[in-house]
Amino acid sequence: MEEIERYRFDVVVIGAGGAGLRAAVEARANGKSAAILSKSLFGKAHTVMAEGGIAASMGNVNDRDNWQVHFGDTMRGGKFLNHYRMAELHAKEAPERVWELEAWGALFDRTKDGKISQRNFGGHEYPRLAHVGDRTGLEMIRTLQQRIVGLQQEDKKATGDYEAGLKVFAECSVTKIFMTGEGDDRRVSGVLAYWRPSGKFVLFESEAVILATGGVGKSFKVTSNSWEYTGDGHAMALESGGSLVNMEFLQFHPTGMVWPPSVKGILVTESVRGDGGVLTNSEGRRFMFDYIPAVFKDKYATTEEEADRWYTDPDNNKRPPELLPRDEVARAINSEVKAGRGSPHGGVFLDVSKRLPADVIKAKLPSMWHQFKELADVDITLEPMEVGPTCHYVMGGVEVDPDTQAAVGVTGLFAAGEVGGGLHGSNRLGGNSLSDLLVFGRRAGLYAAEYVDAAKAAGKTASVSEADLQEAIDWALAPFTNENGESPYAIQFDLQDTMNALVGIIRTASEVQEALTKIESLKVRMGNMKVVGGREYNPGWHLALDLPKQLLVSQCIALAALTREESRGGHTRDDFPEMSSEWRKVNLIERLDGDSVAIVRQPLPLMTAELATLFDTSELGKYMTQEEIDSLVQRTS
Amino acid sequence: MGYKAKFKIWRGDNGDGELVDYAVEVNEGEVVLDVLHRVQAEQANDLAIRWNCKAGKCGSCSAEVNGKPRLMCMTRMNTFEETDTITVTPLRAFPVIRDLVTDVSFNYEKAREVPAFSPPVGLKPGEFRMEQDDVQRSQEFRKCIECFLCQNTCHAVRDHEENKQYFAGPRVLMRVAELDMHPLDTLDRKKTAQDDLGLGYCNITKCCTEVCPEHIKITDNALIPLKERVADVKYDPVRWLGSKIGVRKSDNA
Numbered sequence: 001m002e003e004i005e006r007y008r009f010d011v012v013v014i015g016a017g018g019a020g021l022r023a024a025v026e027a028r029a030n031g032k033s034a035a036i037l038s039k040s041l042f043g044k045a046h047t048v049m050a051e052g053g054i055a056a057s058m059g060n061v062n063d064r065d066n067w068q069v070h071f072g073d074t075m076r077g078g079k080f081l082n083h084y085r086m087a088e089l090h091a092k093e094a095p096e097r098v099w100e101l102e103a104w105g106a107l108f109d110r111t112k113d114g115k116i117s118q119r120n121f122g123g124h125e126y127p128r129l130a131h132v133g134d135r136t137g138l139e140m141i142r143t144l145q146q147r148i149v150g151l152q153q154e155d156k157k158a159t160g161d162y163e164a165g166l167k168v169f170a171e172c173s174v175t176k177i178f179m180t181g182e183g184d185d186r187r188v189s190g191v192l193a194y195w196r197p198s199g200k201f202v203l204f205e206s207e208a209v210i211l212a213t214g215g216v217g218k219s220f221k222v223t224s225n226s227w228e229y230t231g232d233g234h235a236m237a238l239e240s241g242g243s244l245v246n247m248e249f250l251q252f253h254p255t256g257m258v259w260p261p262s263v264k265g266i267l268v269t270e271s272v273r274g275d276g277g278v279l280t281n282s283e284g285r286r287f288m289f290d291y292i293p294a295v296f297k298d299k300y301a302t303t304e305e306e307a308d309r310w311y312t313d314p315d316n317n318k319r320p321p322e323l324l325p326r327d328e329v330a331r332a333i334n335s336e337v338k339a340g341r342g343s344p345h346g347g348v349f350l351d352v353s354k355r356l357p358a359d360v361i362k363a364k365l366p367s368m369w370h371q372f373k374e375l376a377d378v379d380i381t382l383e384p385m386e387v388g389p390t391c392h393y394v395m396g397g398v399e400v401d402p403d404t405q406a407a408v409g410v411t412g413l414f415a416a417g418e419v420g421g422g423l424h425g426s427n428r429l430g431g432n433s434l435s436d437l438l439v440f441g442r443r444a445g446l447y448a449a450e451y452v453d454a455a456k457a458a459g460k461t462a463s464v465s466e467a468d469l470q471e472a473i474d475w476a477l478a479p480f481t482n483e484n485g486e487s488p489y490a491i492q493f494d495l496q497d498t499m500n501a502l503v504g505i506i507r508t509a510s511e512v513q514e515a516l517t518k519i520e521s522l523k524v525r526m527g528n529m530k531v532v533g534g535r536e537y538n539p540g541w542h543l544a545l546d547l548p549k550q551l552l553v554s555q556c557i558a559l560a561a562l563t564r565e566e567s568r569g570g571h572t573r574d575d576f577p578e579m580s581s582e583w584r585k586v587n588l589i590e591r592l593d594g595d596s597v598a599i600v601r602q603p604l605p606l607m608t609a610e611l612a613t614l615f616d617t618s619e620l621g622k623y624m625t626q627e628e629i630d631s632l633v634q635r636t637s
Numbered sequence: 638m639g640y641k642a643k644f645k646i647w648r649g650d651n652g653d654g655e656l657v658d659y660a661v662e663v664n665e666g667e668v669v670l671d672v673l674h675r676v677q678a679e680q681a682n683d684l685a686i687r688w689n690c691k692a693g694k695c696g697s698c699s700a701e702v703n704g705k706p707r708l709m710c711m712t713r714m715n716t717f718e719e720t721d722t723i724t725v726t727p728l729r730a731f732p733v734i735r736d737l738v739t740d741v742s743f744n745y746e747k748a749r750e751v752p753a754f755s756p757p758v759g760l761k762p763g764e765f766r767m768e769q770d771d772v773q774r775s776q777e778f779r780k781c782i783e784c785f786l787c788q789n790t791c792h793a794v795r796d797h798e799e800n801k802q803y804f805a806g807p808r809v810l811m812r813v814a815e816l817d818m819h820p821l822d823t824l825d826r827k828k829t830a831q832d833d834l835g836l837g838y839c840n841i842t843k844c845c846t847e848v849c850p851e852h853i854k855i856t857d858n859a860l861i862p863l864k865e866r867v868a869d870v871k872y873d874p875v876r877w878l879g880s881k882i883g884v885r886k887s888d889n890a
């Protein structure tokens with residue numbers, strides 16, 4: 001057997017995006033050593049791509065904003081399927097987390113009085129998104145990256161070693177989480193990873209593991225997500241005994257590029273609409289006025305005139321329907337295209353050129369200008385963009401305790417960021433992810449540190465057995481032993497086609513059923529997969545290791561999509577087009593049962609009576625059963 | 638559209654390697670990275686490439702296309718003739734790991750030598766006040782996606798391995814300039830720039846600026862002003878003090 005590199009840390013953080021980095025900072029602040037592992041280079045995680053901004057009710061632009069309004073918007077956006085406690089913590093803590101970034105060197109765009117500027121975004125009542133042009137994610141990840149470096153400098157001063165407290169393992173992918181102990185004592189003991197450059201294995205022993213691995217979008221053909229989004233964290237949580245919640249809810253962002261074909265799916269930030277961009281069909285009609293759903297009727301403008309006035313006088317006018325939550329806009333675009341009113345390349349038009357002067361567009365949306373100019377030969381200061389829905393974000397995720405982010409059912413495992421479930425309900429509002437990463441990344445780091453203290457005090461130090469280690473290594477090397485199999489790329493392409501066509505933005509039972517059958521046959525094909533070349537930086541091998549996770553998570557998405565017989569947020573069933581108050585009470589929980597996935601219905605916790613007072617009873621009535629409302633009213637009186 | 642393009646792709650590791658010929662289909666609107674992905678999926682599953690965003694935002698896909706340092710995801714195929722042979726090689730200034738992937742750890746090590754942002758002691762999160770005009774200059778530098786194309790291009794590194802220990806390169810020096818121009822940073826950064834990171838090696842040829850995919854004016858806006866400040870500090874300490882006090886005013890603006 002080859003010599004295995006071995007490390008011991010208090011906490012292993014899997015993922016170097018916003019959530020992972022924030023968690024690591026907090027773990028160290030609480031005296032714990034932490035390893036940060038990521039599949040790509042330091043500073044390149046998905047967070048870097050976020051454009052529009054970070055939602056936090058600082059009230060810098062409109063001082064009527066506060067956490068209560070943000071909470072309400074988040075619940076509404078998620079169609080009240082959110083875990084109320086997460087939504088509450090998120091809204092309360094987001095401002096502090098943003099200010100903290102500023103203290104670590106972030107340079108947000110400013111208001112006239114020198115505060116952090118905030119912009120409008122879909123579903124947010126007031127201008128709420130702290131931003132830097134349209135490259136907010138870059139600012140956030142760079143700030144956190146530089147914060148880690150700053151802490152390493154402090155450690156160097158104190159100990160002579162930059163890496164005494166925090167060590168970054170870039171291009172080091174985790175394949176397995178190890179468990180130890182039996183029954184009630186069963187807990188996390190470490191992870192196996194391999195260096196992508198050398199293909200050599202690394203063992204980490206640690207009391208706590210934090211999943212911050214992001215999303216699952218790479219299982220769809222048209223997506224804004226990169227190769228990294230293979231759902232590794234979701235799958236590893238299942239494999240270690242955890243559960244996933246509400247995996248049917250996927251966000252199809254309404255505006256991805258549709259042309260040229262090679263960039264299909266690449267994101268066009270919602271800020272384009274927040275800053276005044278309008279959507280039109282081939283007849284030149286602002287069609288969003290035709291798609292305002294009943295639950296939002298009194299919150300959005302019904303005429304173009306009122307919508308236009310809102311940009312300059314938001315206090316006295318209702319907002320344009322282009323700024324409805326993403327699920328609504330995505331479905332509307334889908335319907336327009338299906339009805340034959342699409343743009344030449346199968347999208348609709350998004351135009352900001354008529355509202356803003358060229359220099360303002362270039363200042364506010366520099367990377368969009370750049371992206372269209374360089375990739376599509378379109379000058380957005382002069383002409384409209386063509387856009388259509390793209391798979392963007394997964395609302396479902398690892399089931400966690402709302403306060404501590406501890407994964408349900410797996411002692412020592414925590415999850416934060418996109419991999420976690422609950423906060424966003426059935427649909428996430430733009431800007432609520434970056435704030436999610438900060439708020440719950442910090443909480444995961446904090447409670448993981450507390451857990452490590454308790455575990456160590458109880459004498460439960462982590463150790464991984466040689467047998468477990470060997471088994472995990474053998475599994476990872478298995479794809480090399482097959483000489484005549486199929487290319488992993490071919491299997492991944494077929495999975496992407498299947499999910500896109502059959503479990504996409506509009507779903508029906510028969511199609512989802514067909515997808516599940518296809519996934520089974522893909523699993524069979526995966527058993528006969530061939531990897532060519534050696535272990536050094538071999539993307540074919542890396543994909544072969546990601547694919548089983550991708551298939552497992554895709555199966556969970558499809559199974560949940562088949563089970564939930566209603567339409568809500570990021571889950572639209574053609575055969576069950578209505579939203580159902582009965583289904584609102586249900587979380588769909590998935591676990592591994594041997595090799596198969598078991599799905600159970602679990603009650604969604606009912607929000608506290610105190611939080612319920614933030615809504616009109618008539619609004620709650622649109623979502624909840626009379627019984628639930630009565631019980632809330634009873635609790636207040 | 639749709640034609641077969643001729644590619645020469647460098648395959649190998651740090652020990653040795655060679656240019657390998659591939660004939661590969663190209664479709665309308667594609668970029669070099671799309672075509673290499675097709676090679677990877679259909680002809681060479683193990684072709685090593687780095688990428689993430691495919692939209693010029695993450696700085697992962699740096700390589701040399703026909704000898705020019707470029708982001709592969711932002712290099713359109715229609716900038717070449719259909720009859721051209723396109724040669725793709727790894728960044729020259731860094732050790733090759735495999736194929737088009739290089740070891741860029743040099744850049745991260747040098748970045749660690751830049752002392753972190755140091756706001757005034759006692760200024761609490763939430764209390765920061767800065768004018769847009771004052772943050773604008775540093776914001777330009779913070780557009781950097783760390784593609785390291787500038788680091789790869791600067792002749793002081795590209796052709797002189799021996800300089801690497803003394804000279805941190807344009808990306809890293811620009812970070813120093815960024816902090817130096819941050820309205821609320823309190824450290825004197827000139828010594829770091831000059832003595833620790835080798836600002837003196839830069840002879841303002843602007844080659845770094847030319848390759849920057851973010852169009853940051855690295856030389857004009859970061860390196861030259863930094864050089865001027867370094868010179869000022871050396872000869873005119875009183876003025877330096879004045880400038881720092883001037884900056885401080887915005888603390889309570």
Ligand SMILES: Cc1cc2nc3c(=O)[nH]c(=O)nc-3n(C[C@H](O)[C@H](O)[C@H](O)COP(=O)(O)OP(=O)(O)OC[C@H]3O[C@@H](n4cnc5c(N)ncnc54)[C@H](O)[C@@H]3O)c2cc1C
Pocket residue numbers: 014015016017018019020037038039040044045046047048049050051052053054055136137172173174175212213214215224225228232233267392393416417418419430431432433434435437
């Ligand atoms: C184009 C685009 C624009 C967006 N714009 C916005 C916006 O404006 N506002 C907003 O709030 N949200 C936005 N989002 C969503 C938001 O950016 C993401 O949800 C968020 O960044 C996810 O952060 P994260 O920390 O959970 O994961 P990521 O930043 O994706 O990081 C995941 C990390 O996990 C690592 N990882 C994964 N698997 C493994 C493994 N097996 N081993 C080791 N490491 C692993 C990865 O390498 C990576 O480092 C946008 C998303 C996209 C794609």
Ligand code: SF4
Pocket residue numbers: 790791792793806807838839840841842843844845846856860
């Ligand atoms: S301007 Fe300076 S840093 Fe830039 S390439 Fe020339 S010598 Fe290098």
Ligand code: SF4
Pocket residue numbers: 696780781782783784785786787788808811845848849850851852853855
């Ligand atoms: S300054 Fe420009 S060229 Fe240099 S690393 Fe940053 S983005 Fe790349």
Ligand code: FES
Pocket residue numbers: 687688689690691692693694695696697698699708709710711
């Ligand atoms: S892939 Fe991100 S810059 Fe090219």
